[in-house]
Amino acid sequence: MRALLRAAGRLQSSQLSVQALTRLCNVVVFLLASWVDTGNLALVAFQGALLAIPYTLIEALVGRPLSAGVVPATWSVEAWARRAATTVALPVGVIGYLSVWVALPTSSVADRLLVVAPVLLQLPLEALFWAMAHTRSRRRTNLVPQLTAFGTLAGAGLFAAIDLPLTAAALPAQLLVLAWALATRLPVAAGETRPSPWASVRIGAVYCVAAGVDLLYVVALPAAAGALAGQAAIVVLRAMDLAFGPFHVALSATTREDIVSSARGRFMSATRLLTVACLVAVAAVIVGSVDVRRLLADDLATLGRTAVILYCGYKAALMVSTWIATRHMIRARPGQYLFSALGSRVLAFGGLALATLWVSTAEDLFLLLFGCEVAVALWYAVRMRTARKEAPAGDPVAAGVTP
Numbered sequence: 001m002r003a004l005l006r007a008a009g010r011l012q013s014s015q016l017s018v019q020a021l022t023r024l025c026n027v028v029v030f031l032l033a034s035w036v037d038t039g040n041l042a043l044v045a046f047q048g049a050l051l052a053i054p055y056t057l058i059e060a061l062v063g064r065p066l067s068a069g070v071v072p073a074t075w076s077v078e079a080w081a082r083r084a085a086t087t088v089a090l091p092v093g094v095i096g097y098l099s100v101w102v103a104l105p106t107s108s109v110a111d112r113l114l115v116v117a118p119v120l121l122q123l124p125l126e127a128l129f130w131a132m133a134h135t136r137s138r139r140r141t142n143l144v145p146q147l148t149a150f151g152t153l154a155g156a157g158l159f160a161a162i163d164l165p166l167t168a169a170a171l172p173a174q175l176l177v178l179a180w181a182l183a184t185r186l187p188v189a190a191g192e193t194r195p196s197p198w199a200s201v202r203i204g205a206v207y208c209v210a211a212g213v214d215l216l217y218v219v220a221l222p223a224a225a226g227a228l229a230g231q232a233a234i235v236v237l238r239a240m241d242l243a244f245g246p247f248h249v250a251l252s253a254t255t256r257e258d259i260v261s262s263a264r265g266r267f268m269s270a271t272r273l274l275t276v277a278c279l280v281a282v283a284a285v286i287v288g289s290v291d292v293r294r295l296l297a298d299d300l301a302t303l304g305r306t307a308v309i310l311y312c313g314y315k316a317a318l319m320v321s322t323w324i325a326t327r328h329m330i331r332a333r334p335g336q337y338l339f340s341a342l343g344s345r346v347l348a349f350g351g352l353a354l355a356t357l358w359v360s361t362a363e364d365l366f367l368l369l370f371g372c373e374v375a376v377a378l379w380y381a382v383r384m385r386t387a388r389k390e391a392p393a394g395d396p397v398a399a400g401v402t403p
Contacts, residue, residue, distance in 0.1 A: 012146070013138045019252050021149040023245040025170075026051075029156045030242055033166045034235075034297050040111075040165050041297075042231045045238035046103055047115045047167055049222045050096050053215050054119060057092070058085060058126035060211035061204040066134050070203060076192040078185055081131035084200040085123040093120050099219045103226035103234060114167040121174040128181045135186060148177045206334045210341035217348050221369075224352050228359045232299040236362050239297040240311050244282050250275040251319055258326045272323070279319060283312040307363035310370050317373035324380040332384070340383040344376045351375075 011017045026048050033044040061084045065071050071080070096116040100107060107115075125144060132141040151173020159169045188194065201208065225233040241248075254271045285292055287308050294301035325344070329337045351372035359365050 009139070013142055016249065016253055018142050018145045019249045021146055023242075023249055025149040025152045025156075027242045027245055028153055029166055029169055030238060031296070032156050032160045034239075036160045036163075037166045040167055042104055042226070042234050043100070043107060043111055043115050043165075043167050045234050046100060046222055046226075047118065048238050048241075049218060050099065050115065050119045051122060052218045053092055053096065054122035054126045056211050056215055056218075057088060057208065058123060058130060060207040061085075061088070061201055062127050062130040063133075064207045065204045066130060072195075074191065074193050075195055076186075076188040077134050078128070078131040079188055079192075079194045080200050081127035082124060082185075083194065083197060084204075085127035087197040087201050089120055089123055092123065095216075095219065096120075099223050103223040104231065111165075111167070114165060117168070118170040118174060121171065121178065125174060125178055125181070128178075128185075132181075144177060144181055147180075148173050151176060206338055210338055213342060213345040217345055217352075220349070220352060224355060225362075225365055228355060229362055229365060233362050233365060235297050235299045236303060237365075239293075239300045240286070240308075243286050243292075243296055244279075244315055247275065247278040247282050247315065247319075250278045251322060255322065255326050258323075258330060275319060279312075279316060283315070287312060303362055307361075307366050310363065310366035314366060314370040314373050317370060317377055321373055321377035321380055324377060324384060328380055328384040336383070340380060343383070344379055347375050347379060348372055 030041075030044055030048060033041045037044070058081075062081045066077070071077065093116055096119050097112050100112040100115050104111075125148060129141060129144045132144065148170070152170040155172050156166055156169040158164075159166055195203075222234050222237055225237055250271060254269070254275055257269065257271055287305060290301055293303070293308070321344075325341070328340060332340065351368050355365065355368055359368060
């Protein structure tokens with residue numbers, strides 16, 4: 001029994017449990033919407049895409065500066081993190097609202113606000129998570145996303161039972177966890193300062209620019225899919241993304257491992273092998289079983305097998321490009337990485353621009369995604385090779401040499 005409790009404690013304090021719970025939460029909300037709230041299914045699907053904004057943006061603004069050790073010692077870490085989240089709330093809200101309006105023009109103002117509200121509340125929750133990772137125990141830190149996920153699951157079940165829109169299912173849990181985290185926040189110690197709003201976001205500017213361009217693409221993709229191929233394409237995109245949930249959990253874990261270990265980490269690892277195994281397993285099930293696709297969404301069940309195979313190929317290319325990009329980010333100078341990141345998004349947005357000329361079905365869209373992601377992987381491979389050649393003499397990290 002003690003061994004079981006110790007194992008549970010280790011799992012609770014791991015990033016794998018955090019990401020798995022978050023994915024599970026997204027899957028359950030989407031499935032409930034596809035079964036009992038079909039009128040809001042496209043809104044729920046689009047909200048799932050928008051939730052990538054707080055996760056990615058706050059990691060860039062708060063998580064990566066903390067990991068790099070560039071946060072001034074005189075700053076109150078938790079006060080800085082909260083201020084950074086507050087500073088970016090307005091632009092995130094505007095982008096989210098306009099994106100829903102473009103992708104789903106028949107939605108009402110209330111619908112759009114319900115989609116965006118959980119996205120905005122997730123900003124301070126993510127900021128507090130990263131700050132507490134620096135100031136509190138790992139177990140206490142992980143309670144923020146874990147309690148939010150459990151509460152969202154309970155809220156989704158309740159909202160489905162009493163026929164309330166599932167776009168608001170996360171709001172009660174988010175508000176309660178945020179109130180608890182703020183009530184137990186650390187006071188600003190003597191000698192510590194609260195940075196100005198501009199200083200709070202400037203410290204992660206380079207990472208934020210790269211992440212911001214990535215997020216624009218994350219938002220633009222479902223918006224373009226809805227505009228070009230109809231609302232069903234948004235549902236299909238979200239359903240396929242959720243189907244690859246185990247793959248994304250493992251892929252995110254490899255990224256976190258790379259960032260933590262920096263240039264010391266080996267490329268081949270057990271987590272990478274697990275990622276490949278998850279990719280192959282999910283692809284085999286999704287391609288081979290119409291029933292599984294129907295379980296996720298009826299629109300996905302009617303999709304041709306060729307389109308499903310193309311999407312699986314896109315995920316494989318995404319895995320490779322993510323690994324190369326992360327290694328490049330760790331080893332390249334900030335300016336080099338920023339140029340590489342912007343170049344990769346030029347390729348991606350160029351693909352979306354091309355989509356307006358000929359994409360009319362989900363199969364067309366998946367073919368385009370696959371081709372663009374292969375191009376992005378090749379671009380990062382070339383840039384990584386160039387960065388090694390440009391590395392200053394005696395700089396083994398920039399040159400890509402593991403100490």
